[in-house]
Amino acid sequence: MTDLHVVEICAGAGGQALGLERAGFEHALAVELDANAASTLRRNRPAWHVVEGDVADPGTWTPEDYRTVNGEQLDLLAGGVPCPPFTIAGKQLGATDERDLFAWAVNLAERVRPKALLLENVRGLSANRFAAYRQNVLDTLQSAGYAAQWKLLHAADFGVPQLRPRFVLVALLPEYAEYFSWPEELPDARLTVGEALECLMAAKGWEGAKAWADGADDIAPTIVGGSKKHGGADLGPTRAKAAWAKLGVDAKGVADEAPEPGWKPAEGKPGPKLTVEMVARIQGWKPEDKWFFEGRKTTTYRQVGNAFPPPVAEAVGRSIARALRKEGERNELVEATETVHDPVYKLLRGMERPLGIDQIIKRLEKYGQHMSEPEVERHLAHLERDFIITRVPRSSGALGYQLGEFKAFVGQEGHQRHELFAVNQAKIS
Template identity: 45%
Template sequence: MRPLTFVDVCSGAGGLALGLEQAGFAPRLLLDDDELAVTTLRTNRPHWNVLHTDLLDFDPAEHPVSYDVDLLSAGLPRVKSSATVGRTDSRAEERLLEAAVLLVHAIRPRAVLIENVPGLAHQGEYQRFRDFARAELAHLGYEFSWFVVNAVDFGVPQNRKQGVLIAIERNRAQEFRPPSPTVQEPTTVGATLGPSMAARGWRDAAGWAAQADEPAPTLVGGSKNRGGADLGPTGAKRKWATMGVNGHTVADDVPGPDFVWDPALGMDNMVKITADQAALLQGFPASWEIAGRKTARYRQIGHATPPPVAQALGRAVVEALEGHPAVPAAG
């Protein structure tokens, strides 16, 4: 049985593409405009066909391999609500969303998967985006499902909600069902990061892991215009502090044997998360190498679709298109 094929745009660190691969899809083409993201993709999957280009500049006629695919997938930069779309920096994300939808006209995949902010699925301020997608795609014969998934329901140790658009050719659309949770109990930060926290002999690693007994708040990658990496907005940092984590920065390394962990003494005595650990919290396998220096690596990780979520979405699409799970593609 042949694997189903896909084109992935705005591929970033490859979380969406990796999960789709795990679900049984084989990529025909991936593209991203960030040089480090392209390096990440090529490092981990040298056999993938990765194009370094902006989605807005992509012409599928110049890359005919993108035609006749089963799925177009896009983990796009987060669009702004209608309250902010008038700002000068907000149209870039909106243009990418529109470009991904318009690309369907050219390559005519059997299904479309677009992942973005949770509000995109149902909230009124994003209605014009939903109307745009429907106006462009309904007459091509696609039917739509809009829904929200939370990464924690798929074994990712993080509360991370994502809005998802699945559009499938009308003759198979009635077979589609959003993915059901794959775990009954959430995976915790401590269970995920405990072994790596102990890697350099930190004596309090087990004690820290035992009290970090809940999922992480949403990791936020931030923009290239921001300064150094941190673990998100104020509310997220407060949540991290309850787990004894300093969320104001990202560490270069895990604690050594002499680190004194005592949150009562302030942030300097809280543990810090490394970029590699952030990747684990995002559901990447430990073997997945992220290119660049610390801040650039964390930014790629924070923007990524968690691979376990992408795998679940991919399997749901396979069920609709084929009526049974596809054979996983070779990694």
């Protein structure tokens, strides 16, 4: 039993859930859209309350019902919301992508009022393209009374044999935030693909497993789960396949079983394909977890590939748990440092009248920010993808710019997300 409880949204197949469980959190609720992933959660943790459906649909669950658990304020609201809106491999539509739930999840914290919030996503969210989006998130949480901070974490630093950077947001109420510190990297825990998979490669008696493992002496490229829009299980794009080939892995598909005695790669092939169990091991699941994935090969591979590695979730979860128990040394709160991701956004957000580019440059200089005209124009172009920007002619003939509403879905009844999600739901994973 534990004294800490978590509500997890977009729970997937349980990578983050398992990590948080290891960190000492008990699940009061797990919400997941995909039927197979929801079945995976129920099979592995029958005692958990798992709800299947669109997490943003009022008919799926009522967030306010989880403000308290067993009469106590909810400790943690967590989730791995969809990453396609931010991934570099996609169109980076951000707030205008019907799959974007990041802003909605941030606003969900105001409705549920947990002591802490944990959200993770792809590295793309840390790019300049989304500076204003991140700034809006920090400002929203600060207005709601939370101290929030971002950090790029690398899975390989926590014993996961994979190049998997994840951009993580943690926000806590001030009385707990001052005790929070990011988990320290574990360089001694680094594993190679060969070290992680040798026993699985040898499971059916393949004599070449040891030699293969010796050659697979580096971490793997990022496991790509993909989406329902595309074909079967595949270990990634061309560059990833080339990286896999250097490790002696045929990345063009996923195998049903490990190699048998006498197995040899076909001409032109770098080595064996991985099974879903092997991919899960690279993603951070351990043999002792005895975690079973429901569904056929392609869907189980996607469940594994789209997961937050359990060891990383555990490391962050333990840091949050320590903060909630007010253990360790106290730190300076984030608000005191006033982190600024996008100075142009910050400036326009506080203005009630339009500003020309020349005015933006001069005002930024007063705050020690120096930008050229092309740089300001680039910031405005990024801003316009996620926010409504009104252009107003000035007496000088130049245009003035005024920041309008955030385009992201945060629960609005008339938002385009509802129609687009309904049309594309069968392809969303």
